[in-house]
Amino acid sequence: MSKVMIKDLGSFMEKKVKVSGWLYNRTSKGKLIFLLIRDGSALVQAIVSRQTLSEEQFNLADKLTQESSLEIMGVVREDNRAVGGYEIEVESLKVFQICDSYPISPKEHGVEFLTFHQHLWIRSQHISSILKIRAEIISAARNFLNSQGFYQVDTPILTPSACEGTSTLFKIDYFGEPAYLAQSGQLYNEANCMALGKVYTFGPTFRAEKSRTKRHLMEFWMLEPEMAFVEQEENMSIQEELICFIVSSVLKKCSNELTTLKRDVSFLKKVQPPFPRLTYSRAVELLREKGFDIKWGDDFGAPQETAISSLHEKPVFITHYPATIKAFYMQPDIDNPELVLCADLIASEGYGEIIGGSQRIHDYNLLKKKINEHNLPEEAYQWYLDLRKYGSVPHSGFGLGLERTVSWICGLSHIRETIAFPRMLDKIYP
RNA sequence: UGCUCGGUAGCUCAAUGGUAGAGCAGGCGGCUGUUAACCGUCUGGUUGCAGGUUCAAGUCCUGCCCGAGCAGCCA
Known part of the structure; x- marks a missing residue:
């Protein structure tokens, strides 16, 4: 007899199998009990009747509560009355634990209650489907980058100073010295790509901003590729290919999860190259036409981004921002040094x-000038300046926010559902 | 941090200023095809906290606490 994952039961029709899992729901018709069992891979209905089970085992099945842990042995039968098209006719039952009254009933619940029970909410079909898609997104991204000759090189989480002077960092005590949790691995990755050519970092990043929105977390994961000898245009096409590869992998491998989430996949199917490109200046014009009160040089907020995205069915690049609202290390546009080569x-x-x-800026003197203009401590950036001293080359990179990508692909209304244990403003339990 | 809305049973929600309610969960009983099953029955309350108005406050007023939505902040 085989120990089988529920998702693989289809290939064990009419065979005897062993399945271990938890009781997702139960209904009873007196002498007939329906157990809906989850094992993390999928759900299956198991049927318990007095005909196939001893009196003692039948009574045990009758006592099972939601989330009781168990193991069943029985025969897989085709039956279109069951969810998924087949069910297990139980021949024997082993119970690990009869669960106490489980807080999350199969009814509706509010956000506060669910996030307080985050450690249990992840068992729901909703959250576990999202976590599976998240895993596929990570896997697809790694497969893509690895196939393109990238090496994963991870960067430190404990850092001596800000990558930039702007964001609010989490300060910690490092043997009596101040240190900070990383808000990006980029600067270190610029060093790494001068060693290995094409690299990426995938790890957690931390922002101590008092942001309370549906698209911000205090701790989130970022995929940060960095490439030597790559300029703006090539940088954008790699991003385009990466996103298209991720979306098509999810469509191919996670159709059950997308269905569980009731995701309308028609938008995802349109995610094909090329993506529309829009300069910052053009975007400002379009926003003005739509009635936004915005002047050249202002950064875009959430409503502006939404308005721009509504003009297109695909993701859209916004390029050539004013240098004043972007980071110090971005390469100025040769045709207009007020703009930077970013997207x-x-x-x-x-x-x-x-x-x-x-x-990124590859000229030593220009970078030094920008560091001073931004009032950053030059000493702290000595190693970063060194990269422009010893065999400097044009190079580019980008940072993909994993949780925002998961939220978009899954069609979620809030980013807190995209990670097993979200770190939110003023909310760190559990 | 600002604006707005909210806080009643374990959960989701009702309740003209006039006796605190229902469904689900949980207990007990019934049912051989249920899909968030159903039927009967029982259990379940400091109405977020503190004060005030009133013969009477879940309901009105003030302050505070907590949550949510939006905005700001935000490579």
Whole structure:
């Protein structure tokens, strides 16, 4: 007899199998009990009757509560009355634990209650489907980058200073010295790509901003590729290919999960190259036409991003921002030094920015000047300046916000559902 | 941080200023094809906290706490 994952039961028709899992729901017709069992891979209905089970085992099955842990042995039968088209006719039952009254009933619940029970909410079909899609997105991204000759090189989480002077960092005590949790691995990755050519970092990043929105977490995961000898245009096409590869992998491998989430996949199917490109200046014009009160030089907020994304069915690149509202390390546009060679990728359907990328300054003197203009401590950036001293080359990179990408692909209304244990403003339990 | 809305049973929600209610969950009983099963029955309350108005406050007023939505902040 085989120990089988529920998702693989289809290939064990009329065979005897062993399944271990938890009781998702139960209904009873007196002498006939229906157990809906989950094992993390899928759900299956098991049927218990007095005909196939001893009196003692039948009574045990009758006592099972939601989330009781168990193991069943029985024969897989085709039956279109069961969810998924087959069910298990139980011949024997082993119970690990009869569950106490489980807090999350199969009815509706509010956000506060669910997030307080986050450690249990992840068992729901809703959250576990999202986590599976998240896993597929990560796997697809790694497969894509690895196939393109990238090496994963991870960067430190404990850092001596800000990558930039702007964001609010989490400060910690490092043996009596101040240190900070990383808000990006980019600067270190610029060093790494001068060693290995094409690299990416995938890890957690931390922002201590008092942001309380559906698209912000205090702790989130970022995929940050960095490439030597790559300029703005090539940087954008790699982003485009990466996003298309991720979306098509999810469509191919996660159709059950997308169905569980009731995701309308028609938008996802349109995610094919090329993505529309829009300069910052053009975007400002379009926003003005739509009635936004915005002047050249202002940064875009959430409503502006949503308005721009609504003009297109695909994700859209916004390029050539004014240098004044972007980071110090971005390469100025040779035709107009007020602009920088950067691109934000705005997801479709109003999900906002999922990628921010740019070509980096490779000239020593220019970078030094920018560091001073931004009032950053030059000493702290000595190693970063060194990269422009010893065999400097044009290079580019970008950062993909994993949770925002998951939120977009899954069609979620809030980013808190995209990670097993979200870290929110003023909310760190459990 | 600002604006707006909210807080009643374990959960989701009702309740003209006039006796605190229902469904689900949980207990007990019934049912051989249920799909958030159903039927009967039982259990379940400091109405977020503190004060005030009133013969009477879940309901009106003030302050505070907590949550949510939006905005700001935000490579």
